[in-house]
Amino acid sequence: MNAPARPLRADAARNRRRVLDAARDAFLRSGVTASLDDIARAAGVGPGTLYRHFPTRDQLVLAVIEDGLRDSAALGAELLQRADPVGALQQWLIDYISQAGVFDGLARSLVALPDGDSAGKDACNAAKGAGAALVQKAVEAGELRADVDINDVLDLAAAIAWVGEQPDRDDGQQSRLVRILLDGLRRTPARGEPATEIT
Template sequence: MAKKRSQSVPRKPRTDAQRNRERILEVAKEAFTRFGADASLDDMARQAGVGAGTLYRHFPTRDTLIEAVYRGEVEKIAAAQRKFAATLPPVEALRAWMLLFVDHIAAKQIIAPALNSVVGGPSKLYEGSRVLIQGAIDALVKRAIKSGDIRKDLDPFDLLRALIGASYTASAPGWQQSARRLVDILITGSRPRK
């Protein structure tokens, strides 16, 4: 009775499948940032040297592919929260994180559309990412509230919504300064009424 994989253990994926999956992800990342969220999937398949069927088996819908591509990005943002919280005073941590958020989002145009669901749209696809992002800003806001720098009744979501707006318009010239100013306004507006 050494090994028996009758049905429970799904068997480890074949190496070629794994390789293909990664090639597709690579190509997709490139394609999405170049052509936006509606780049041709068939093209990506061709460019990754696989058939369309393979692509669609790995990523049944466009959304699953997008999600897979930008999951890494989301994890970076979540990780940054921990770093900022550990090294900066509450308000500065929040500010730094908000700026980073806008930066990263803006860099990858893909994400913006997907974020709709992050903040509560109908699709349940991005649930995992939603949890990460929300957890990050929740922690930062909670900390800033505790230190008395932020109004007690602030809903972190409100800030998130505004940030998404900023990222949507990130193509416009001078958006970086604008984003910085917007973050300032938001933080100022979130301080306790004196």
């Protein structure tokens, strides 16, 4: 049985945070092939410090994914307090999909993280749970169909994220597709009942 990981010292935790932030910015600009030395310089640390925290590029990439998913989970918990459940879900989905804009291929990674990446799986489950809670609130409010499943919603979100990775994409297309997705999930109004629209 492995001993639990020791918590990072405060300075080491700060360095790790700086590397993650710098990596996210670099991946957004240049994709996952961005220079690790440039990332270290942008973070204000030496290459050795970067490699101590993230021995391989893949580990750094997965850590950026995990970080974004945990942010999505936190946003979901915050949006759950909003009075408009479908608007809250729309905002959460746009944020979740924007995680795929960090670098090419993240849309696929959001759906299937490596089996050995337990921390990434935990973060993915946390984000998924936040989305499921938002869906459930919208269903209970009578805004969405009762058969809406978070797995289906996230698969469709991954498809929308994939659209954003295409070189000839329309900048407004992802937002339109999110609105179309949510319109399709709405409960069909009873006869004589006014239909509502997502803004």
